[in-house]
Amino acid sequence: MSDAETRRIVLASRPEGEPRPEDFLLETAPLPEPGPGEILLRTLWLSLDPYMRGRMNAGKSYAKPVEIGAVMEGGTVSVVERSNHDGYRPGEMVLGMTGWQTHAVSDGTGLRKLDPAAAPVQTALGILGMPGMTAYTGLLNIGQPKPVETLVVAAASGAVGATVGQIAKLKGCRTVGIAGGPEKCRFLLDELGFDAAVDHRAPDLPERLAETCPDGIDIYFENVGGEVWNAVFPLLNDFARIPVCGRIANYSDTAPPPGPDRTVQLMGTILTKRLRIQGFIVRDFASQAGDFRRDMSAWLKEGRIRYREDVVEGLERAPEAFMGLLKGRNFGKLLVKVS
Known part of the structure; x- marks a missing residue:
């Protein structure tokens, strides 16, 4: 790629089931020029997150889908390369949603300036960004x-689950x-200070979880769904609270899961145990952003919260890394170091 070109990854087709490499297309284009009141951004870091799988579908959701041929959506940390905007100077770092591309033009809407002296800039995509605030506000x-x-x-x-556990x-x-594999379980115990860890790959997951939670479960922070939810559900105590953040086990389903319809059982348990599932x-909690950044920054400085990053190099590796994320192959907050 020359200095006069930009690269971007666009949605080539809507996946049927799990995303495939051919659902993404890497394009090269002339470097865009910022107009009056605009800035040219060069992407330094790209965040990869499970919610992106939903954006690849055409169905109605809480946000518009990515259109075929459009740049894949994603949070980014960028540096201002050129500026025709009074509020931005070349060299400043900003957080935005400019997507899977090496450069973008912006009028400044939706951007937030970052201070590299306060924290590593990529943490604005992780522990000090959307995943961290998701954990903080949901919990x-x-x-x-x-x-x-x-x-x-x-x-x-x-990124979300590790933060939830530490705040708790x-x-x-x-x-x-609950994590996948012995290495991740050891990380929860030895590095993050969890009281217990259970491998979701264990064939006897329900029995192991029951042994680990002899007094039942008061709060279940749901990121996965599937068999993990099935193991948790019988252990919920009266008045348990279940923040539902994600259901990554089912994002690529093309049909309802097999087995009996458990709706009656679910509704009955919600009633008799007075569960709160939300x-x-x-x-939804945007007004709490200031509280989140204040508290999380303090916890990090005090060493009371830790985080781990899983970094891949190069925009061209984003599709492979994202497909691995949906299978649980990442270990920590997944980031692409773009430039």
Whole structure:
């Protein structure tokens, strides 16, 4: 790629089931020129997140789908290359949603300036960004953790789950993480201070989880769905709270899962146990962004919260990394170092 070119990854086709490499297309185009009141951004970091799978579908959801031929959506940290905007100078770092591309033109709408001296800029896409705020707002508003309660979080070694578990520990909960494989489970125990960890790949997952939660589950932070939910459901205590953040196990389903219809059982249990099950999108709590950044920044400086990043190099590797994310292959917050 020359200095006068930009690269971008567009949606080539809508996946039927799991995304495939041919659903993405890497394009090269002339470098865009910023007009009056605009800036040219060069992407440094791209965030890869499970919600992007939903954007590849045409169905109605809480956000518009990516159109065929359009740049894949994604959060980015970029540097201002050229500016015709009074509010931005070349060299400044900004957080935005410019997507899977090496360059973008912006009028400044939706951008937030970053201070590289305050924290590594890529943390604005992870622990100090959308995943961190998702964990913070979902847990505190819906989960409402209390001392000595038992919290279980699925996908516990990921960007959201790891943060949920650590905040719950700060609030006095007994924290159980569900993750894939011995290495991730050891990370939860040895690095993040979880009280217990259960491998979701274990064939006897329901029995292991029951042994780990002898007093039941008061809060279950749902990131996965599928067999993990089936193992958790019988262990929920009266008045348990379930923030529903994601269901990555089912994102690529093309048909309802096999087996009996459990709707009657679910509704009956919601009634008799007085469960609170609430889905949420992080923007529902946008007014709490200041509180989140204040608290999380303090916890990080005090060493009370830790995070892990999984970095791949090069925009061209984004599709492969994203497909691996949907299969749980990442270990920590997944980022693409674009330039």
